[in-house]
Amino acid sequence: MGCWATSFNLHLKAPSRVSVFFTMIVLLTYVFYCLTGFCDLTPIPLHERKPTFAQLHQERNASDKRDLLAQVTEEETTRLPGDLFNLSVSDSFGTKEFPQAIIIGVKKGGTRALLEFLRVHPDVRAVGAEPHFFDRFYDKGLEWYRNLMPRTLEGQITMEKTPSYFVTREAPGRIFTMNRNTKLIVVVRDPVTRAVSDYTQTLSKNPGLPSFQNLVFKNYSTGLIDTSWSAVRIGIYSKHLENWLRYFPLSSLLFVSGERLVTDPAREMERVQDFLGLKRLVTNKHFYFNQTKGFPCLKKPEGSSRPRCLGKSKGRAHPHISSDVLYKLRDFYRPFNLKFYQMTGQDFGWE
Numbered sequence: 001m002g003c004w005a006t007s008f009n010l011h012l013k014a015p016s017r018v019s020v021f022f023t024m025i026v027l028l029t030y031v032f033y034c035l036t037g038f039c040d041l042t043p044i045p046l047h048e049r050k051p052t053f054a055q056l057h058q059e060r061n062a063s064d065k066r067d068l069l070a071q072v073t074e075e076e077t078t079r080l081p082g083d084l085f086n087l088s089v090s091d092s093f094g095t096k097e098f099p100q101a102i103i104i105g106v107k108k109g110g111t112r113a114l115l116e117f118l119r120v121h122p123d124v125r126a127v128g129a130e131p132h133f134f135d136r137f138y139d140k141g142l143e144w145y146r147n148l149m150p151r152t153l154e155g156q157i158t159m160e161k162t163p164s165y166f167v168t169r170e171a172p173g174r175i176f177t178m179n180r181n182t183k184l185i186v187v188v189r190d191p192v193t194r195a196v197s198d199y200t201q202t203l204s205k206n207p208g209l210p211s212f213q214n215l216v217f218k219n220y221s222t223g224l225i226d227t228s229w230s231a232v233r234i235g236i237y238s239k240h241l242e243n244w245l246r247y248f249p250l251s252s253l254l255f256v257s258g259e260r261l262v263t264d265p266a267r268e269m270e271r272v273q274d275f276l277g278l279k280r281l282v283t284n285k286h287f288y289f290n291q292t293k294g295f296p297c298l299k300k301p302e303g304s305s306r307p308r309c310l311g312k313s314k315g316r317a318h319p320h321i322s323s324d325v326l327y328k329l330r331d332f333y334r335p336f337n338l339k340f341y342q343m344t345g346q347d348f349g350w351e
């Protein structure tokens with residue numbers, strides 16, 4: 001030790017001795033931190049480190065909490081989504097990415113069911129509430145949008161659903177600007193039942209609403225349909241699709257049958273998973289038909305207390321509409337439906 005100190009004194013000038021001394025202090029401190037487990041010899045940014053099982057578990061619970069909140073408030077789509085997303089969630093791993101796939105429509109088509117079924121897949125992470133970025137909040141900027149997204153690990157895809165995008169003129173161009181390779185999913189449903197479902201939802205919020213018959217016709221005696229009523233306009237799928245095809249090739253879109261999503265959810269999920277390039281992990285064994293609800297629900301995973309059927313606002317009883325009115329509306333949609341079948345190459349079987 002004495003010898004080492006002597007040679008240290010003999011061979012180094014005073015300023016060098018000071019810098020060597022400090023270097024050693026820094027090195028010793030680093031070694032001490034490593035021994036106590038606080039250092040990483042190949043530093044990875046915190047957010048990119050692999051989560052521990054406990055972190056994953058904690059995150060899953062937090063995400064479930066958000067989902068529940070989202071389900072409660074899901075129909076209040078006018079609410080600014082920030083309220084929901086600012087929950088203090090200890091998401092400290094993964095990265096927030098722009099969605100690679102979006103459920104763009106249609107309103108009352110079965111979009112919530114599809115998103116909830118997809119969330120069963122371990123490689124899908126989705127926002128619970130509807131962000132409404134490409135229609136209402138576009139001026140908030142892309143970073144605002146990205147920040148709403150859940151964190152994802154490598155191999156997982158980010159998704160969101162906002163059914164009003166399908167009928168928003170500016171939405172295709174805006175999504176194209178974000179990423180021209182975005183995969184777009186449209187859940188379509190017989191436009192007549194869709195219109196009644198839409199009306200039922202509005203009626204549930206405003207019981208004083210005029211009758212369906214009063215709203216659907218410009219003039220009942222002439223049978224002229226009022227296309228300025230949004231419940232009617234949304235169902236002219238071929239018109240809205242034209243707008244999307246100005247930006248995206250047909251291969252970027254997947255059309256899911258809202259009817260089959262109820263009668264055979266596993267089959268529609270197969271198509272959706274293929275389209276998204278996911279392993280077919282959501283299968284028949286995940287569903288059961290709930291007689292009380294009258295819809296397929298997700299089987300409850302062991303130990304989970306999470307409700308697996310959709311909430312009361314999904315699957316409402318529709319008011320009785322006279323067959324004459326429905327017949328006229330069906331007549332109105334027929335040519336548009338045929339055009340839609342031609343454009344998509346799919347026959348959805350609506351009368």
Ligand SMILES: Nc1ncnc2c1ncn2[C@@H]1O[C@H](COP(=O)(O)OS(=O)(=O)O)[C@@H](OP(=O)(O)O)[C@H]1O
Nearest residue numbers: 107108109110111112113197295296310314315316
């Ligand atoms: N599994 C399951 N459970 C409950 N409901 C289901 C399901 N699958 C499809 N549907 C149909 O989804 C309709 C609501 O569609 P959306 O979720 O797209 O509505 S919304 O636009 O987000 O308000 C909703 O419409 P209504 O029946 O008119 O309420 C349902 O018919």
